[in-house]
Amino acid sequence: MPEMPEVHALASDLSLRLEGRVVTRLDVSAFSALKTFDPPVTAVAGREVQDVTHHGKHLDVDLGDLHVVIHLAKAGWIRWHDVLPVPRQGRGALAARLVLEDGSGLAITEAGTKKSLSIHVVRDPMEIERIATLGPDPLDPSFTRQRFAEVLSAAGRAQIKGVLRDQARIAGIGNAYSDEILHAAKMSPFKPAAMSGDEVARLFDAMRAVLEDAVRRSDGLAMADLKGEKKSGMRVHGRTGEACPVCGDTVRQVRFADDSLQYCPTCQTGGKPLADRALSRLGISV
């Protein structure tokens, strides 16, 4: 799943490609992905792309008084094509195409059987509840250590892993970067969010360092290279069974009914392995 650093890079790459270009149409082939009906998708025709930005993990193609907002969810992706392929019967992965005048444009795809990619056509992105309720951007200069301390203290006894991923508390961090941030901060994923001032500071610095590093590595990359770059930068996420690059202990995982997290016992939990929770849910809205 693309998280804020990748979506940030996608938005930069897309704005270079799309700014000033005129959209011919938006074809949505996965009808369940389209969450709005007014304005209709046909309203995008003939409009010039002003900019491409993002709100947390949501991409926003700004067409002036209309916005096409795309949330790639767990298995969605966007590809640029100089010549867009014609959708064929049985090509289930293609969710939508944004077509420009010369036949180039974007193919939006979603792999897997569980479809959760969403596309909204709106006059104002704030009409979308998940955007209107987004927490602060963790890399925004106004998001200070003090603000972070307030977010954590408001979350109380909730486990820090879930709090970092909760889009209404902090925007843009998902399963991968929350694993990486907690590893960098040497903190258990199940630690309660309300923590001491020193611990808040450590977690804040880790969050900034991990996200800034990911943004630096992702920015300027073409869309096709982003996934590989994200994966190569991970120290514990997705690396169950491999050696922790900090201490050499074996990276372990906790499986949930709907997801899994990875961590290093020596770095994060005083050497104690965490119990598997395969029957419970991580219970996070993403």
Ligand SMILES: [Zn+2]
């Ligand atoms: Zn370690």
